[in-house]
Amino acid sequence: MKARLIKYPGRKWLKHESLWSEPELRKYLPETELFTTQAFIQLVERHAVLFVKPDVGMQGQGIMKITRDGDKYVIRTASQRFVYRDVNKAALKLKQIIGSERYLVQQGIDLIKIDGNPIDFRALLHLKPNGKWKFFGIMGKIAAPNRFVTNHSSGGRAIRLYQALRVTKEDGAEWDERIKKLSGLIAHAMKRHFPKITELGLDIAIDTNHQIWLLEANTRPQFQLFRYHSDPRLFARIASSVRMIRKHSV
Incomplete structure (x- = not known):
């Protein structure tokens, strides 16, 4: 590169x-993609926890945590919580929150x-x-x-x-x-x-x-x-x- x-x-x-x-560094990096609804759906099926974060940002601002718990998808922002049973609806909610900004979706680490x-x-x-x-x-x-x-x-x-x-x-x-x-x-x-x-x-x-x-x-x-x-x-x-x-x- x-x-x-x-x-x-x-x-x-x-x-x-x-x-x-x-x-030599790949094994230390969580799986990460630019946010799209498709990328989110693919990653949330592989990882029970994801973080969606601004591509440009600091001090943890704008970060959201998504947890897959059985057939539920829980979205947590700094001040709100949303629960969906349909992964597509969860993806659309994230897209609505994000708007036109560029975000990443990243594997959550335990x-x-x-x-x-x-x-x-x-x-x-x-x-x-x-x-x-x-x-x-x-x-x-x-x-x-x-x-x-x-x-x-x-x-x-x-x-x-x-x-x-x-x-x-x-x-x-x-x-x-x-x-x-x-x-x-x-x-x-x-x-x-x-x-x-x-x-x-x-x-x-x-x-x-x-x-x-x-x-x-x-x-x-x-x-x-x-x-x-x-x-x-x-x-x-x-x-x-x-x-x-x-x-x-x-």
Whole structure:
């Protein structure tokens, strides 16, 4: 796939297509398609949970969760719930909600949870002047009760990796190393496709079978979560790195 000279590629589909073209990364990517009623119907028959999300968006806004439960299809938005027994009617309702916007439909991952509240993670990397990626670390986000998105703007809160996995700090360090290695592979792939990028915030999921997934790669990521990292100095180092990167990108 041809490299794109876009500094901040915002479209989720563009980034998914780019990473899907990398054979070594495919097993980490949920099945994802551009939303059409046909694509939705095909995916919902293969996966009991789907997420429908804007192609361009942030902070979890506009995301819908669709659950297939027996002969029922349940659509949840941030504020509403719709139930259908006909998959075609569910698809048409989604199309009505979406309107003319471009959306994606994505395989839902059975995320690890605490007290029923799903958790995902943010890994943060910056490109150093020597051309190598620096991995700053990973922090978890736990959704508020009865929410299916983990973003702070939706009531989510920070949690450390080992706490989310309910393991010792030593075992948590091994998980951190696994995610660091995968993050490096993803960062190098993203750089091949988008040579101008200098920052990455990777939205990582760990499912109940402890498989790691990449939900999304963000190229101008927020990093407020890292205020809660176990290293109290890390946030200041990240903020300094961000200022330096963005100063030289102007």
